[in-house]
Amino acid sequence: MKSLLKITFIFALSVTSLFSQTKREKRMSDERTRTWQYESICAESGGTESSYLIQITSYVPDLRLALEQSKRDAIHAVLFKGISGNNLGCTTKDPLITDSKYEDNSKYFKDFFFNSSQYQKYATAPTGSAEMSETYKVKQKKNFKVTFIISVNVDELRKKLEFDQIIESFGFSDVGGTKPTIMIFPSDGWLEDNGYSSFVENQGVKTFVPDYASALRDNKLNIAIRTLDGMIGERGYPTVRLEEEMKSITQGSAIDNMTEGRDGGSTESTVLEQLLSSAKADIIWKVSWTKETNGIQDWIEYGIDALDAYTSKAFATEDGSGPKSMNTGEGDLIRQAVTDKMDSFLSEHQVFFNKMIEEGREITLEIRRFDSFEYYFNDDVEFKGKEMEFSNLIRGFTGSISKDRNFSFSSTENQIEIKSIRIDMTEEIEDVFSGEKISQTLDAETFAKKITRFIKDEFGYPSKVLPFGLGKARITIGEK
Numbered sequence: 001m002k003s004l005l006k007i008t009f010i011f012a013l014s015v016t017s018l019f020s021q022t023k024r025e026k027r028m029s030d031e032r033t034r035t036w037q038y039e040s041i042c043a044e045s046g047g048t049e050s051s052y053l054i055q056i057t058s059y060v061p062d063l064r065l066a067l068e069q070s071k072r073d074a075i076h077a078v079l080f081k082g083i084s085g086n087n088l089g090c091t092t093k094d095p096l097i098t099d100s101k102y103e104d105n106s107k108y109f110k111d112f113f114f115n116s117s118q119y120q121k122y123a124t125a126p127t128g129s130a131e132m133s134e135t136y137k138v139k140q141k142k143n144f145k146v147t148f149i150i151s152v153n154v155d156e157l158r159k160k161l162e163f164d165q166i167i168e169s170f171g172f173s174d175v176g177g178t179k180p181t182i183m184i185f186p187s188d189g190w191l192e193d194n195g196y197s198s199f200v201e202n203q204g205v206k207t208f209v210p211d212y213a214s215a216l217r218d219n220k221l222n223i224a225i226r227t228l229d230g231m232i233g234e235r236g237y238p239t240v241r242l243e244e245e246m247k248s249i250t251q252g253s254a255i256d257n258m259t260e261g262r263d264g265g266s267t268e269s270t271v272l273e274q275l276l277s278s279a280k281a282d283i284i285w286k287v288s289w290t291k292e293t294n295g296i297q298d299w300i301e302y303g304i305d306a307l308d309a310y311t312s313k314a315f316a317t318e319d320g321s322g323p324k325s326m327n328t329g330e331g332d333l334i335r336q337a338v339t340d341k342m343d344s345f346l347s348e349h350q351v352f353f354n355k356m357i358e359e360g361r362e363i364t365l366e367i368r369r370f371d372s373f374e375y376y377f378n379d380d381v382e383f384k385g386k387e388m389e390f391s392n393l394i395r396g397f398t399g400s401i402s403k404d405r406n407f408s409f410s411s412t413e414n415q416i417e418i419k420s421i422r423i424d425m426t427e428e429i430e431d432v433f434s435g436e437k438i439s440q441t442l443d444a445e446t447f448a449k450k451i452t453r454f455i456k457d458e459f460g461y462p463s464k465v466l467p468f469g470l471g472k473a474r475i476t477i478g479e480k
Contacts, residue, residue: 036073036076036080036081037058037059038056038057038058038059038070038073038076038077039056039057040054040055040056040057040073040074040077040081040082040083040084041054041055041083041084041085041086042054042055042083042084042085042086042088042090042093043055043149044088044090045088045089045090046083046085046086046088046089046090046091046093047151047343048343048344048347049154049343050153050154050155050235050343051151051152051153051154051155051339051342051343052078052083052093052151052152052154053126053149053150053151054074054077054078054083054149054150054151054152055131055147055148055149055150056070056073056074056077056147056148056149056150057145057146057147058070058073058145058146058147058148059143059144059145059146060143060144060146061141061142061143061144062144063133063144063146066130066133066144066146066148067125067130067148068120069146070125070146070148070150071119071120071123071124071125071150072113072119072123074123074150074152075113075119075122075123075152075157076113077095078093078095078096078152078154078157079095079096079097079157080095080097080098080102081095082094082095096154096157096158096161096167097161097166097167101166101167105166108164108166121156122152122153122156122157122160123150123151123152123153124150124151124335124339125148125149125150125151126149126151126322126323126335126336126339127149127323127324127325127336128325128328128332128336129325129326130146130147130148131147131148131149132146132147133145133146133147149323151339153234155235156234178353178357179236179237179238179350179353180237180281180282180283180349180350180352180353181237181238181239181240181280181281181282181283182232182237182238182239182240182281182282182283182284182285182349183239183240183241183242183245183275183276183279183281183283183284183285183309184225184228184229184239184242184284184285184287185212185242185272185284185285185286185287186212186215186221186224186286186287186288187286187287187288187303187305188208188210188286189288190221190287190288190289191210191211191215192208194215194218196210196211196212196214196215196218197209197210197211198211209270209271210271210272212242212246212271212275213246213250216242216243216246220330222243223329223330223331223334224287224289224330224331224334225241225242225243225287226331227331227334227335228285228287228334228338229241231335231338231339231342232342232346235342235343235346237346237349240279240280240281242275245275245278245279246275248278249274249275249278270468272469273467273468273469276309276469276470277445277467277469277470280441280443280470281309282308282309282353282356283306283307283308283309283349283352283353284306284307284309285304285305285306285307286304286305286307287302287303287304288302288303289301289302289303289334289337290302291330291333292321294324296326297324297325297326298324298325298326298328298333299321299322299323299324299325299333299337300321300322300330300333300334300336300337301320301321301322302319302320302321302322302334302337302338303317303318303319304317304318304319304338304345305317306318306345306348306349306352308352308356308362308471309469309470309471310361310362310363310443310444310469310470310471311362311363311364311471312469312471313362315348315352316345316348316349316352318338318341318345320337320341321337322334322336322337322338323336323337356425357425359403359422360402360403360404360422360423360424360425361422361423361424361425361442361443361471362420362421362422362471363421363423363443363444363447363471363472363473364417364418364419364420364421364444364471364472364473365398365416365417365418365421365444365447365448365451365472365473365474365475366415366416366417366418366472366473366474366475367394367415367416367417367418367451367474367475367476367477368414368415368474368475368476368477369414369415369476369477369478370476370477370478370479371478372461372478372479373461373477373478374461375390375459376390376413376414377389377390377391377394377411377412377413377414377415377416378390378391378411378412378413379413381393381459383458391411391416394416394451395409395418397451397454398418398421398451401447401450401451402421402422402423402447403422403423403424404422406420406422407419407420407421407422408420421447423442423447424442425441425442426439426440426441426442427439427440427442428440443467443470443471444467444468444469444470444471444472444473445465445467445470445473447473448465448467448473448474448475449465451463451475452465452475452477455477461477461478462478462479462480463475463476463477463478463479463480464476464479464480
């Protein structure tokens, strides 16, 4: 019994000693931090203006304190010291504020760095592990010199300091103005590789059919979408979640395999088109990734294609390999892989979207006729006292309501194809109930209905409008 008590006492004493040692080492680390002993330099390309990528070398008495110390040092460098440039294309970055601000607001920064963990939300370590570490002695005690790569969200850090009135607003507003809405999809390649697709015969041609409903039961896909969705949202871009949109249109019975016209013809409407019509996103991402391993460390190989949701044309691409890491979840591996490229990638989106606002959205229209419509498209008709082919009348009217007349137009007696039509992003309409002016988003379907109203007003025939996603619609004249 005595020996058991003795063992218990020794164990308790050793735990207390270890706890005291840890507290003492943390206190030593905090004291050393107050003198800010570290070196900072750009890592690789240095990240972007809104998110710096920094190589930080810190000095700690205990390796367990190294990561948090490096985050603290990285933020201090961004605020007060600046970041040295390198020979990889990163130029020196000036500090956000002056040293005098530290002295004038010493209590604020004491709380920020030492009495709370506020600073942690503005810094992340993409790899989660040290790049290098070496030991040295101070007064015969072992210490450590540790280097980490740290990403600092400079935009959010600046916003906090402005909100807390530590620094004046630098006049940074969202330079890009309105931000595009983004929706994330798995790529066709990822769906096929993971068994969430099939091929069906369509008039002798094999057509790829994605199975999004089954794919969304795959936890890997949900982790990837949640991770990327969160990173997009952190940067102020609105998103539409694929899973929620699938539930919405499924519950509303909106997914139908076929849409049939009164003439007995049928047109396939894909699930992707149904999703885009419902979600009304501006941009879609097609994402692929694989988790790789060497037996000890894991990493992510990824690719992201950004496409105009109206035309499915790609305007930006990003791919690469993430850093290797041990015991890291798939979501964190994805975040680590794309962190240093996300800001520049999204800036391409903003440039593309701003140009779209200026020049107009691009859409495509098809025009067909039911047998009940009395005119073929190459027949002459009369309009405002002049004779012209029906197709030329449609060409002229389309040009009068689009952003410009620089579109592709072709016609036969039974069909008209109009491609690369530029239309306004929105239009003002009068609310029939309140009489007030409201803004309405324009897409191919709403634009097509302007043409159908014109045809009905001039010739007395209704038309059927069938949308294919947001950027394409078919008008069939003669019946509804």
